[in-house]
Amino acid sequence: MSELPRAERRRRTERRILDAARELFAERGFERTTIRAVAQSAGVDPALVMQYFGSKQELFSAAVRVTPAPVAGLGPEELVEQVLASLGMKLGEMPQASLAMMRSMLTHPEAAASARAVLSGQIAQIGESMSGEDARLRAALMTTIMLGVTVGHQLLELDELRDVPPEKIARLLRPCLRALAGPDVP
Structure with a gap:
């Protein structure tokens, strides 16, 4: 050997x-x-x-470094579907790195800074895929909606979120995310 x-x-x-x-x-x-x-x-x-x-x-x-899925070059509809596709991971068996950051980001300044950096990168990436002067704001709203759903499910363990299949949550979020993605999304 x-x-x-x-x-x-x-x-x-x-x-x-x-x-x-x-x-x-x-x-x-x-x-x-x-x-x-x-x-x-x-x-x-x-x-x-x-x-x-x-x-x-x-x-x-x-330990908490994550690489978000690329969204560059996606149209509004594809962007919405890419964001929603991450729900399965966020509501299922979440990577330890993401869970570690989420658990720590509200209580530790350095963890909060790391979370802000990751989220800012995601917001920038999504915002670059969108058109309009408020694209970055709409990207931030999409990102924080998904963050809120994830926190409610993973950390707060809200029954209303935990007992529902990710597909149903995605179906209910889709119109909201479409509205944020841009006016040209059906």
Whole structure:
């Protein structure tokens, strides 16, 4: 059996640390997650976590980094459907990174800054796909509607949202999102 190259061992260790961090940040939030707990969960020394990430904030930032689905070049109808397509993920088994950010964004300034950066990127991307002088505002409204639905479902566990299939929620949101996407959407 050949030993893995050092770079591959390093990538695997970093992945274990990030997986453990995502799980703990999602479960406990930023404030109650410690470097020691992350290290224990990942099966490494706490000093190694610090060596890889430098600080708890940098570990958090790496753990919650998400790449939104591209929407550039989509027409208004396709844009609405792309936004609604994300509902299944947002109302289903949500990625630990997203859940960690959501759980922490209202109680920790750095988590809030990370959430603002991610949401601002999504708003900019959606806004660039829309026409009109208020495209960015309409993109912000679309994004925050989806954020509110996600928070209500995932964190507040509202029965009215949790007991409804995502397809029904999408059907009810579609007219609202169409109105925001632009006047040329049927």
